[in-house]
Amino acid sequence: MLKEDSPTQVNPEEITPIPVTVGISARHVHLTREDVDTLFGPGYELKKFKELSQPDQYACEETVTVVGPKGVIEKVRILGPERKQSQVELSISDCFKLGIKAPLRDSGDLSGSSSVTLVGPVGSVTIKEGAIIAARHIHMHTSDAEKYGLEDRDRIYVRAKGPRGIIFGDVLVRVSDKYKLEMHVDTDEGNAVGLRNGDTVYAYKIHGHISELVK
Template sequence: MTQTIATELTETITKLVLEELSKVGLAPSGEPLKYVPVGVSARHVHVNRAHMDILFGPGSELTKFKDISQPGQFAANEQVTLIGPKGTIEKVRILGPLRKDTQAEVSPSDARKLGVNPPVKQSGVHDGTPGITLVGPKGTVVIERGCIVAERHIHMTPAEASAFGVQNGQKVQVKIEGPRGGIMNEVMIRVRDDFALDMHIDTDDGNAFGLKTGDKVEIITE
């Protein structure tokens, strides 16, 4: 593919993305993208195959409660109890599908209740993170690391990143309107072909800025 053809293809894809998003009010047709839908994520866990067998029984499988924003991912009916040094949180939902590593994502408020001090990390990055105990109906799992406060982030496709004028790994500010609005810093851009446009924040951030799932926020790139 020549450089000219590649450029024309990128421009065509970007135009199509802009047109589709304008239909749902995310950007006026023909203008650069600014607005992103919000997804407020409550505490949850991801589990691997071995730990699923311990928690719910050998050969057990996750069953879908509902789809979530990212393609192929879902909230499961299965739930566990999280136990930390100082407290317990029950009915913590598992997100599917199963993953390579077990991980618990909690808010700072949850962490204080549990008595753990997890760092802000990108999902799947577990170096320097504390462990926690997961209790299911069939057994208990103690992970040595993998409890995190999830980094604020925005999922988007390469075409959407081009339209927004951002790139994978870039950190941006986000502007929130409303009575509790303001500027949210340190929001990571994540770009992949199979991502759906969505900003993920935890319940503490949602409460602080008066945000709920489905609200729209503005990416600031200047």
């Protein structure tokens, strides 16, 4: 690790770029079994539309309308499989349109998050908490984590090159044998930097000074 009092002392392994594919995460909804029943009818089974890049994750054919105090967003895609708590992942721009102040959170960290109403073809449900702006993060398979010397919940830097290049700080690393190596950013972050699905960014293990990254 880089010493805070010695910004010129850099471990070469820390500034060796780790190429990571980008996935742009558009607004979407995860639902509980109970909320599926309310929105689409008792016993309704969500229909798989397409597989997503992460194993066992998929987009559903079904969409819902998300309603806030000042606006609505229609046709928000549901992602499967079902979860223990319903979650709505939005961008800051989406929150402006809805009139809510959703917190920036890691996926699944929903305590005290924002309330929204979801409207389906059969009914509606107001979730007391569950709307968040998902923090940027990297999914990493355990074999990749071992290869690169990283652990679950490490926070690192990621550099996106190009005309609107930027260095993302505080990027959460999420490690599991169920994950595929990929960085997720939302549409606001992706558009600001000019990133598209499938682009490559470069992750760095470095935790201290970042002067070496901008040379």
